[in-house]
Amino acid sequence: MRNGKIIIGGLVFISFYMVFWLWFFDNPKPHENIITISKKMSSFRPAENNNLALRDKVEPSPVVPLSYKISLDLRRQSFNLSCEFAAAASIIFHFTNNPVFSVFNEVEAEKKLINKMWISRNPNVGIRMGMVNVTSLNSLYANLNQWFGGSDYYGIHAPPFIDLFASYKLIARPIYINDSTIPAIKEAISQNHLVMAWIKIGYAKPVDDAPSYGKVKIVRGEHTVVITGYDEGGVIVMDPGIGLERHIEYRALIDASIPFSMPFLEVYKNIDNEMFWDNLTVGFDTLTGIDRSIPKVSVENGARMAGAANQMRDILKDFGYSINSVSNADNFDYQDVSIRTKKSFSDFLYILTRDIKLAGYTVASSSADLADDGGKDMVVIVGK
Known part of the structure; x- marks a missing residue:
């Protein structure tokens, strides 16, 4: 009887989730001002073997096809709040063919990536998973099955994934919200690069948390998908929430991504052993909200x-x-x-x-x- 209730509850949740997505992306939202990210740089003295490439200006995009689609295996996340790790696992498997990250090994694939991350109240630093300290991996996995849409049991933002992808010899280059966002996404996809995207579902207002060093924005309704293609009307995404592909109009994508300081990561193979880090700031780090001083x-x-x-x-x-x-x-x-x-x-x-x-x-x-x-x-x- 108990198992039957769990199954019925799960089916109800999935049905609600699918209906909500269809409604959300088929109804236009009020246009918000697109944020232009200012870039600040200060020189530093790197060691001789530093191979960091910093992009401080947007270069003109080349001509790209009117539409393009990358084949990516569909997969569904193993925990209620593990969409980021299901998305990352799909990207790693796509570029490396590492069987650890196969869709048939989803639970262990996500756990392997989860175990590599910090635990923090600040989702720009690590996994935000409850106000009580996580004492073991099992307690972390239990927290990952809390309900979607909260502010305490939450998830993780883009910055930590740059280092995670680098450990698998992949470059993750941020794409920010500005007047070149959509062209940059199209260019990335047309070059067979995948784009990991953070979007907000629903209309719950963000809340500010206050670690000892300042305020951190918590975007309730945070969700992560993988952009695999585009056409004249929008992008095609692999949604690990239900393991299906969806089409999102360009305006809806921008509106859903604006709350995040780093909403997109363009991911591809690291052939030249380079590391990309856009919008590098000194002193106060705008991405994590941490003041280095x-x-x-x-x-x-x-x-x-x-x-x-x-x-x-x-x-x-x-x-x-x-x-x-x-x-x-x-x-x-x-x-x-x-x-x-x-x-x-x-x-x-x-x-x-x-x-x-x-x-x-x-x-x-x-x-x-x-x-x-x-x-x-x-x-x-x-x-x-």
Whole structure:
């Protein structure tokens, strides 16, 4: 009897979901002003092996076909709130043919990607999954089956997926909302690149959460799809919510994506071993809502290489970090870069790790195990 109720409830939810989508995208919405993202850059001193390519202006789009479609296996997400990971798994499998991410291995594919992410109240840093700390993977998976559309049991935004895709030798290049958004999506698809898209379903108003370092926008009704094609009227998406393809008009796509600071990721194979990061800002990071100047960072030389810590200090200063001290580490046997932080600054681990990688270094380890009553908020140890 209990299983029967669960099945009936699931069928009712799916039916409601399908009807809502048909209604939502067949009814025009009031036009909103399209946001133009301003790009700020400040020079920093990268390590010699840095291969970061920054795009600071929109280049004219080439002529593309009137319509184009990429074949992508349909799949349905395994958890109520795992649409982002089902979408990412489909993209990874498409480009790599890695059987771990096959549609026939959906549960394990999503879990593998989920396990790679941070847990954070800030969805621009990690998975936002409840106000209570997640104590185990099983509790995280249980939270992922909460109801869709809430603000506490939520999901994750685009920025962390740039690093995740990079770990599978894929480039994820942001596409922002501006007057070139639709041409950029068309160009991407016509080059056989897939586009991961964050959209808002419904009319619930966003809410602001307030971690210790500032406000973070939570977009209730957040959902993720994969754009696989386009025609004269709109885009074709693979929707992991129900495992079907849908057609979304261009205006509806823009309206649904505006609430997100980074609504689209163009994903493709990394042939030249490059890393793309548009809209890179220093000091206050506009994508995560994190102010780099808040923690007191200590840099330590763990490699017995003259000037190693000073070079890292200069790089971090250029990113906008507050450097507390420069000294030698407890030994000189460290490999690559190690990062330690207080638990209260654990969200900064994400952005600091990203910045150090952008500067061309390899981060060997990171942990939030510094004493809360100590004078150092974060420690960066530069190894060999």
